[in-house]
Amino acid sequence: MKNSVPLKNKVFCGLYVLSLSASMQAFDYKIEVLAESFSKVGFNKKKIDIARGIYPTETFVTAVGQGNIYADFLSKGLKDQGHVLEGKVGGTIGGVAYDSTKFNQGGSVIYNYIGYWDGYLGGKRALLDGTSIHECALGSDGKVIDSIACGNARANKIRRNYLMNNAFLEYRYKDIFTAKGGRYQSNAPYMSSYTQGFEISVKIKDKNEGSHKLWWFSSWGRAFAYGEWIYDFYSPRTVIKNGHTLNYGIHLVDYTYERKGVSVSPFFQFSPGTYYSPGVAVGYDSNPNFNGVGFRSETKAYILLPVHAPLKRDTYRYAVKAGTAGQSLLIRQRFDYNEFNFGGAFYKVWKNANAYIGTTGNPLGIDFWTNSVYDIGQALSHVVTADAVSGWVFGGGV
Template sequence: MVGSIFYDGTKKFEDGSVAYNLFGYYDGFMGGYTNILQTDSLETQNMKHNKNVRNYVFSDAYLEYAYKNYFEIKAGRYLSTMPYKSGQTQGFQVSGQYKHARLTWFSSFGRAFAYGSFLMDWFAARTTYSGGFTKNDKGGYDSHGRKVLYGTHAVQLTYKPHRFLIEGFYYLSPQIFNAPGVKIGWDSNPNFSGTGFRSDTAVIGFFPIYYPWMIVKSNGSPVYRYDTPATQNGQNLIIRQRFDINNYNVSIAFYKVFQNANGWIGNMGNPSGVIMGSNSVYAGFTGTALKRDAATIFLSCGGTHFAKKFTWKFATQYSNSVVSWEARAMISLGYKFNEYLSGSVDLAYYGVYTNKGFKPGENGPVPKDFPALYSDRSALYTALVASF
C-alpha cells in the first residue's frame, strides 16, 4: 500500500511536523532505527522521525489452504481476524473443525497498518530480552541479553451448535503476559444476509496477567501505562448487543476495565466495539476507554443502501476513568465507487476532560495539584482508497 498526506498543518508548529505519528511512522522493525538521543530537543526528534517516514507498506503476501470446513491454514502477511490482534499480521493461523467445535492456533511475529487513513510499516509489537530478567536489590528487575521478538500467540476453542456460542481463548507473549478469556454469545439468525431480523448478543471476560518485570523499572520505580502505574493483573468485561432489521442496524456496548488491564494486551486489538483512539498525538492517541478502571457506554445506528455501495453510521460514546472522562459523537459516511475505488468521510465531536493530578501522555509521576484540563479533539477525517 502506498499513501500520502495532502496537507499537514503541523508543519507550522514551533517544533516541526508530528504527522509521522499517524501516517508513515518508522523506527525500524525492532525499534531504535531513528537513533533518538536523550540530549535531542523536541525539534531535533521530530526532524529525525520525519526523515525516516515511510509512506508505503508491503502489507499482504500470504498462502492459504482450506479443506471444506474441516481444516484451514493461512501463512504470511495478511489482515488479522483475531479479536485481540488487529491490523496486518506477519505469521500464521491454523484451524481445525469437528462438528460444532473449532480449534484455532494463531502466531504473530510482526504488525503493520495499511488502512485508508493510517499507514505504518512493519514493527515488532512486543519485545523482550533473550537472557530474561533477574531481581535486583533496588526492588526492580535487570534485563539480560539482546532485544528479541518471541511473538504473540493465541489458542481459541469455539463451540457453536447453531445460535448459541461458547468460546475459551488464551493469549500469550513469552516473558510479557498470559491472558485467558471466555466468550458467550447468542445469534438469533446466524444466516442473516440483509433481509429480516437479527439479534446478536455477546458477553466477554478477559483476564490479563503480566510478569513482575513488566510493571517495575530496574531502579524499583513503577512502569506507567496510559498515565497511571501498570498493574500485574486486571480484567475486562464486554457486553455487546446488535440488532439488524433489513439494511439497518442498532448497536449498544458496555465496556469495563478493572485496574490497568490493557497495558500490553487489549490495546492492539479489542472486540469491545467502543472507540479507543483518536486522541491527540501528544496523548499517544489513546482515549479514555482503554485506561485504568474505565467504564464506557457506546450507542450507534447505521445502514447500507444502493446495493451496499453506500454506508452510514452515527455513534455516540461516554467514557469515565481515573485519569479522565470524555464524550464523543460521530457520523461516518462511506461509498464504494467500484471494485477498486472507495471513499469515506468522518465528522467527529470529541471532548476530553483530564482530571486534576494527571497530564495527558506523560506516563510518569505528575504533581497532585497539576491542574485539570479540557481539550477539544473534534476532527474531520477523509480518505480516498484505491485498491488493486
C-alpha cells in the first residue's frame, strides 16, 4: 500500500431472496440483489510532475449493484441420489460517485478501476477516432497527437460500466464428480475473479482415509464485478500470430492428495505461447472441519516455477524484462480462535516470476492492487514485482 487507505464499505442495501417451486417440485429458483460501495482515500496530494516522477495517490468512491437469478433444475428424488444441476445468470452495473483524478493533469484515470474495457482481444482504444475528442489535439499533418490527456480521454470514451458476469451451469455427483461451464467466479489460485470457460474434477477416497482429486480448469476470459473493480470479459493473455491477436486460453491441471489435514498439490498451469509453469502447494490444517468454534491452525506454502515462451522473454512487464524464467515462494500461516483470526506471511520473488502468471491471481491472501493508479500496472503493488521480498501480518474477526 502506498499512501492510501482503501475502505471496503460493503453496504448491502438489499439482499432479497425469492424461492419459488414448480408444481412437481422439479425446478426452484431465487433472485438475489445486492449493492456495494468501495472507497479509497489517498493522503498523498502532490501535483503531478512527470519529469521528476511525482504523482499523487487517488481518492475515489464507487457505487455498484448486482443482480442474479439462481436455478436448481433437479427434483428432490434425484438430489437425494446425489445429483445436483444448478445454474446462475446475472449482471453487474456501477459507477463512480467521486473521482479526485479528474482534476489532475491528464484527466481522470479511474477508468482503470471502473469500466476499463479495451475489447476482448485488446486494441479497441487505439482504433478509436480521436479527432472528435476535445482532449485530443491535431498536429500540422491533421493526425491526432498521442498525448497522456488524449489517451485517458479515449479510455474514458470506451468505458463499459456493466457486464454479465454470471452465466453458468454446474453438475455435481455426490463428492465425486463436478463439471462446470460458462461465466462464473473462479477458485483457481493463479486465476482469480470471474472466468469464462469450464472445469472438471474427479475425487476418490482410498482405504487409508486419504482423498485424491484431479482437477482440470480452462479459461478464455477474465472479468471483474466488485465494488472496487468493474471490467468486462477480456483476454488476459494473448499471442500474435501472422498479424492476428489470438487467445489460446489459460489452463490448469492439478492433483491434490489430502489426509488428516495434510495436503500436497502438484500442478501445472500454462497459456500456450506465453508461459508454462509447474508448481506445488503443500499445507496442514489442524482442524479441517472448523466452523467458527474452537481453535484452528492452517499453514500453506506455494512454490511457483514459471518458464516464459521465447517470444515473450524480451517483453517488458511492469517495467522489468520478463526474461526466461522465474520463481516464487509463499509461506502463509493463519490461526483461528472462535470468530477471530490472525497470522502472517512471507513472500519471495526471484527474477520476474509474476510477469505473466502471478498478476491474474495469486494466493497471497491480500489485495496487491492497492498502489497509486499512476504507478506501474494500474495500482499494482510492488509485492509482486521482480526480486521482491515481502512479509506481513494480519488479524480480524467475523
